[in-house]
Amino acid sequence: MKENVDIIVKGEYILTMTDAEEPVTNGAVAIKDSRIVEVGREDAIVNKYEGQRVLGGKGYAVIPGFVNTHTHAAMVYFRGLADDLPLKDWLEGHIWPAEQKYLGNEFVYDATELACFEMIRAGITLFNDMYFFEDASAKAIKKAGMRAVLGTGILDFPTVAASTTSEYFEKAEDFIKRYSEDELIVPAIAPHAPYTCSPETYKRAMELAEKYNVTVHTHLSETQWEVEEITKRYGNTPVKHLDSHGLLDSRVLAAHCVWPTEEEIDILAQRGVSISHCLESNLKLSSGIAPVTKMLQKAVRVTFGTDGAASNNDLDIMSEMSTAAKLHKAVSGDPTVLSAREALLMATKWGAQALGLGDKVGSIEAGKLADLVLINLKNPHLTPLYDIYSHIVYSAKSSDVETVIVNGKVVLNGGDAVNLDMEEIFYKANQWSLKIRKR
Amino acid sequence: MKENVDIIVKGEYILTMTDAEEPVTNGAVAIKDSRIVEVGREDAIVNKYEGQRVLGGKGYAVIPGFVNTHTHAAMVYFRGLADDLPLKDWLEGHIWPAEQKYLGNEFVYDATELACFEMIRAGITLFNDMYFFEDASAKAIKKAGMRAVLGTGILDFPTVAASTTSEYFEKAEDFIKRYSEDELIVPAIAPHAPYTCSPETYKRAMELAEKYNVTVHTHLSETQWEVEEITKRYGNTPVKHLDSHGLLDSRVLAAHCVWPTEEEIDILAQRGVSISHCLESNLKLSSGIAPVTKMLQKAVRVTFGTDGAASNNDLDIMSEMSTAAKLHKAVSGDPTVLSAREALLMATKWGAQALGLGDKVGSIEAGKLADLVLINLKNPHLTPLYDIYSHIVYSAKSSDVETVIVNGKVVLNGGDAVNLDMEEIFYKANQWSLKIRKR
Numbered sequence: 001m002k003e004n005v006d007i008i009v010k011g012e013y014i015l016t017m018t019d020a021e022e023p024v025t026n027g028a029v030a031i032k033d034s035r036i037v038e039v040g041r042e043d044a045i046v047n048k049y050e051g052q053r054v055l056g057g058k059g060y061a062v063i064p065g066f067v068n069t070h071t072h073a074a075m076v077y078f079r080g081l082a083d084d085l086p087l088k089d090w091l092e093g094h095i096w097p098a099e100q101k102y103l104g105n106e107f108v109y110d111a112t113e114l115a116c117f118e119m120i121r122a123g124i125t126l127f128n129d130m131y132f133f134e135d136a137s138a139k140a141i142k143k144a145g146m147r148a149v150l151g152t153g154i155l156d157f158p159t160v161a162a163s164t165t166s167e168y169f170e171k172a173e174d175f176i177k178r179y180s181e182d183e184l185i186v187p188a189i190a191p192h193a194p195y196t197c198s199p200e201t202y203k204r205a206m207e208l209a210e211k212y213n214v215t216v217h218t219h220l221s222e223t224q225w226e227v228e229e230i231t232k233r234y235g236n237t238p239v240k241h242l243d244s245h246g247l248l249d250s251r252v253l254a255a256h257c258v259w260p261t262e263e264e265i266d267i268l269a270q271r272g273v274s275i276s277h278c279l280e281s282n283l284k285l286s287s288g289i290a291p292v293t294k295m296l297q298k299a300v301r302v303t304f305g306t307d308g309a310a311s312n313n314d315l316d317i318m319s320e321m322s323t324a325a326k327l328h329k330a331v332s333g334d335p336t337v338l339s340a341r342e343a344l345l346m347a348t349k350w351g352a353q354a355l356g357l358g359d360k361v362g363s364i365e366a367g368k369l370a371d372l373v374l375i376n377l378k379n380p381h382l383t384p385l386y387d388i389y390s391h392i393v394y395s396a397k398s399s400d401v402e403t404v405i406v407n408g409k410v411v412l413n414g415g416d417a418v419n420l421d422m423e424e425i426f427y428k429a430n431q432w433s434l435k436i437r438k439r
Numbered sequence: 440m441k442e443n444v445d446i447i448v449k450g451e452y453i454l455t456m457t458d459a460e461e462p463v464t465n466g467a468v469a470i471k472d473s474r475i476v477e478v479g480r481e482d483a484i485v486n487k488y489e490g491q492r493v494l495g496g497k498g499y500a501v502i503p504g505f506v507n508t509h510t511h512a513a514m515v516y517f518r519g520l521a522d523d524l525p526l527k528d529w530l531e532g533h534i535w536p537a538e539q540k541y542l543g544n545e546f547v548y549d550a551t552e553l554a555c556f557e558m559i560r561a562g563i564t565l566f567n568d569m570y571f572f573e574d575a576s577a578k579a580i581k582k583a584g585m586r587a588v589l590g591t592g593i594l595d596f597p598t599v600a601a602s603t604t605s606e607y608f609e610k611a612e613d614f615i616k617r618y619s620e621d622e623l624i625v626p627a628i629a630p631h632a633p634y635t636c637s638p639e640t641y642k643r644a645m646e647l648a649e650k651y652n653v654t655v656h657t658h659l660s661e662t663q664w665e666v667e668e669i670t671k672r673y674g675n676t677p678v679k680h681l682d683s684h685g686l687l688d689s690r691v692l693a694a695h696c697v698w699p700t701e702e703e704i705d706i707l708a709q710r711g712v713s714i715s716h717c718l719e720s721n722l723k724l725s726s727g728i729a730p731v732t733k734m735l736q737k738a739v740r741v742t743f744g745t746d747g748a749a750s751n752n753d754l755d756i757m758s759e760m761s762t763a764a765k766l767h768k769a770v771s772g773d774p775t776v777l778s779a780r781e782a783l784l785m786a787t788k789w790g791a792q793a794l795g796l797g798d799k800v801g802s803i804e805a806g807k808l809a810d811l812v813l814i815n816l817k818n819p820h821l822t823p824l825y826d827i828y829s830h831i832v833y834s835a836k837s838s839d840v841e842t843v844i845v846n847g848k849v850v851l852n853g854g855d856a857v858n859l860d861m862e863e864i865f866y867k868a869n870q871w872s873l874k875i876r877k878r
Contacts, residue, residue, distance in 0.1 A: 076822075080829040086774050118819035283765035284833070286774035313833040314820045323762055326722035335525050335725035380557035381753045383515075383865060384872030390519040394723070394752040399838030426822060433823030 006408060007031040008051030009374065010042050011062035013388040016364040017349045021341065023388050029062060031370040034183070034408040038366050055403055055410075059378045061388055063344070064363055065125025065371040065404065066317040067351025070217075070255035070276035070305025072131045073115035073141075073148075074108045077432050078310035087223055087285040087311075095310055098436055103160045109136040110428045115315060116144035117420050120412045122316045122398035125371040125405075128253065128276070128305070128355055130190040130217050132161035134175055138185045145411040145419045147371060149355045150175070151190030151217040154205060156197055165201055169208070176212045184407060186357065187212070193219035194230050194238045199245040209251050215356050220254035223287045227259050239264035248273050253354050255305055256281075257295070258288040265291065265298050274301040274354030277346075279324045281307035292324065293332040296342070303351040318398045321347040325393050340393040374403040445847060446470040447490030448813065449481050450501030452827040455803040456788045460780065462827050468501060470809040473622070473847040477805050494842055494849075498817045500827055502783070503802050504564025504810040504843065505756040506790025509656070509694035509715035509744025511570045512554035512587075513547045516871050517749035526662055526724040526750075534749055537875055542599045548575035549867045554754060555583035556859050559851045561755045561837035564810040564844075567692065567715070567744070567794055569629040569656050571600035573614055577624045584850040584858045586810060588794045589614070590629030590656040593644055595636055604640055608647070615651045623846060625796065626651070632658035633669050633677045638684040648690050654795050659693035662726045666698050678703035687712050692793050694744055696734070697727040704730065704737050713740040713793030716785075718763045720746035731763065732771040735781070742790040757837045760786045764832050779832040813842040 007030075014027035016039060028045035030037040038045060056062060075095070082094035108131065119127060126147040129137060134150040141148045152172035154165065162168040176187040191197040191205040202218075209216045221227060221238040230238045239260050242248050250272030257275045260268060268275065277290055295302050304320045306312055325343035329335045352362025361371045375392065379400055382391050404412035411418060446469075453466035455478060467484035469476040477484060495501060514534070521533035547570065558566060565586040568576060573589040580587045591611035592600065601607040615626040630636040630644040641657075648655045660666060660677040669677045678699050681687050689711030696714045699707060707714065716729055734741050743759045745751055764782035768774045791801025800810045814831065816822075818839055821830050843851035850857060 079823065080825045080834065083826065083829045083833065084768075084775050084778050090774075114819055114822060121819060280765055283769040284774070286768040286772055288772075289769055309820075309834075313829065316820065316836075319758075319836075326719055327766070329523075329725040330722040330728055333725055335529075335723070336523050339523050378865065380553055380560060380861075380864070381748075381755065383553060384518065384868045384875075386519045386872065386876060387522065390522045390752065394522065395519065395748075397755075397758075397836055397838060399836060422819075425819070426817065429823045433825065436823075437825060 002050040005030045005032040005049045008054045010056040011060045013061045015063045036370045056374045061375040064348040066123045068124050068127035069303040069351045072308035074111035075308030075310045076115045077111040105136040108133040112137045112140035117417045123373040123401035149186045149188050151188035154191045188215045190217040202247045216252045221259045222256035258290045269298045269300045276305035278305045278307040281311040293337045303354045340389040343393045370408040376402040441489040444469045444471040444488045447493045449495040450499045452500045454502045475809045495813045500814040503787040505562045507563050507566035508742040508790045511747035513550035514747030514749045515554045516550040544575040547572040551576045551579035556856045557754050562812040562840035586623045588625045590627035593630045627654045629656040641686045655691045660698045661695035697729045708737045708739045715744035717744040717746040720750045732776045742793045755837050779828040782832045809847040814839050815841040
């Protein structure tokens with residue numbers, strides 16, 4: 001008598017991203033409720049389990065869902081609004097004014113639905129968001145059926161989201177309390193950056209993080225301007241500055257880290273800080289190229305983030321992974337660095353670990369939550385096939401993602417985000433853009 | 440009474456890539472036989488012409504077909520065969536031995552069909568190929584309905600393609616003669632590189648090019664190894680070396696040019712040499728990053744090439760364009776360089792000009808051959824839309840290409856390469872890969 005499960009996912013290649021480097025060929029994954037029950041050879045799995053639904057098969061690769069460790073999801077509504085500008089002008093001249101005018105629960109809900117649609121299509125199952133009105137984000141993300149870590153942004157100046165630092169903290173703490181037991185939403189705290197938050201503000205964020213056992217999500221050492229500014233204000237470069245106040249530990253996920261010194265890379269390694277490498281945003285805004293190879297050599301956990309779509313201009317981790325795996329070979333002068341498998345680890349398992357969810361998601365193994373992606377290999381750009389890791393990293397595109405499962409539920413089915421009203425999302429985005437364009 | 444045309448292509452945005460920067464909104468293109476009859480507002484076009492077939496409409500962008508100015512199409516069969524290696528090891532340890540063993544008419548025909556399938560899917564209408572057995576390539580390309588410039592490779596050492604330099608030239612000249620009047624195939628001559636061809640061989644190639652009025656396609660200054668080797672052999676860096684023998688003029692399309700000195704950039708500009716910037720290949724093989732911003736500033740015509748799929752690992756000009764438009768902002772430290780529109784010019788019109796076909800294709804205007812692409816804008820990653828150039832360059836993916844027209848004929852229709860047997864292509868690729876894997 002076979003055991004009933006909800007879904008059996010079959011793959012010609014299953015990349016579990018566990019310590020086993022060899023892919024499981026002609027494999028299958030049995031999923032019941034939200035969890036992976038067993039992973040193994042297809043014949044063994046189908047002999048043991050009866051799946052209510054059977055997906056994939058020959059011509060499919062099954063991989064853990066991609067993890068986007070730094071984004072501002074709702075900023076999709078500013079995609080392409082202002083390009084080919086330096087970060088500071090782009091932010092202060094265009095993005096912040098538009099945010100001041102339009103940000104609110106309705107904007108964030110509508111925009112986050114679009115962002116979820118885009119990310120699900122790109123095989124992202126988990127993302128780390130820093131923004132405001134995160135209640136509205138949470139509502140949209142839960143509707144889409146995605147998993148996310150949401151950090152309410154903290155600033156030392158007033159915005160439409162809050163008037164004082166304390167008000168930001170009150171909202172953040174309230175959010176953390178209300179979402180502490182959620183199945184899909186994991187709360188976090190997000191002090192914006194060393195140039196917008198005082199050391200006292202960071203300290204308060206760290207205390208809150210410790211009290212509620214959540215991660216701290218911040219921008220760090222993104223531009224040369226920031227390095228100069230922080231040095232001028234505090235006498236230390238950004239990483240040393242935070243470290244000198246005891247503000248770096250393994251709870252911290254630092255986005256960008258484009259300009260750490262050698263000494264600062266050592267500090268990041270010692271403190272167990274995780275990095276979200278936002279390559280395409282850093283390139284497009286001319287912020288620079290993070291020393292990823294050096295950070296990896298010193299065992300700093302580097303993961304991939306898209307940043308907001310306003311600076312990138314998409315939410316596509318496969319594209320970040322592919323560009324990074326190629327670029328750092330040229331930058332380091334060594335074509336053997338950042339192998340295809342390491343790049344895929346950064347985009348999946350290490351991302352989950354950086355968000356404090358390494359025991360729950362990030363790899364395909366029995367007992368973990370079922371967040372996984374089926375990639376259709378029957379595409380000319382994936383033909384022929386000698387090495388599946390190489391294909392996923394160097395040749396596959398997000399459009400090859402056919403099915404996405406989050407928490408044991410199918411959320412993307414052949415291009416359709418099954419929980420979302422796609423026509424309504426397009427309609428709302430267009431309506432909002434007409435207003436934003438007129439700003 | 441309306442005038443009959445074969446196809447009317449409608450677009451919410453038509454990017455003609457002529458001197459008019461503003462896109463034609465709610466526009467249409469009338470096509471008869473192989474040519475564009477008229478471009479204008481949709482209402483004017485549909486009042487004047489009756490189209491046998493009407494494509495596109497609201498939610499579509501219409502752009503000239505992408506031009507891939509440097510590839511070795513048949514190398515798709517080696518895609519992902521050997522990764523994460525330096526160029527020299529990769530070439531001499533893996534690619535050349537595999538080529539020696541398998542290259543021939545059947546291999547090149549079968550592999551080129553796959554390459555055409557991949558390129559048509561990615562919106563490429565014209566490519567510049569350097570390889571051997573170009574008769575077989577031509578046959579496959581004509582079947583697919585694409586346009587290509589084919590240069591028979593010339594080397595100063597024997598391979599499976601020819602035994603002596605003279606034999607290479609005989610084959611090349613024979614090919615040029617036979618294809619001089621072809622509708623889709625434009626012959627060229629392709630001396631491989633300064634480290635594999637003597638100045639005498641280049642001279643002979645230039646004479647042949649002049650005799651038959653064809654372009655000269657070569658690799659140039661790709662790696663630091665090449666710069667050292669050529670300096671050792673000839674006492675000059677690669678560009679100066681060729682120039683010192685009078686071998687550079689506006690017929691020459693030089694692929695890579697990663698390591699030109701300032702002086703050499705001036706030489707390239709003075710001689711009117713066009714460059715094929717193969718960014719992803721240069722990154723992945725750790726060859727370096729070409730000084731594209733400087734070349735553009737000095738009015739060198741820079742275009743995009745994918746290189747072969749064995750080193751990239753795909754044939755996707757949209758991806759090259761997007762990566763380059765972002766990367767050179769970071770490398771130059773100036774986020775205003777390589778604007779979206781300039782990047783799109785490099786990928787279309789300038790590519791056609793570099794191949795000597797600027798009067799025939801590369802832009803959408805009356806009288807030109809109808810090589811164009813419809814991009815479906817109804818995608819989450821292209822929503823909302825403020826600036827069409829930004830979207831095409833920074834956000835669109837090759838999977839957004841829905842329809843491709845070459846020489847007035849539809850060659851891609853919603854993902855189907857209409858002239859190709861796609862199942863047969865997958866089957867053959869798999870069969871060949873089983874042999875190649877065993878090498």
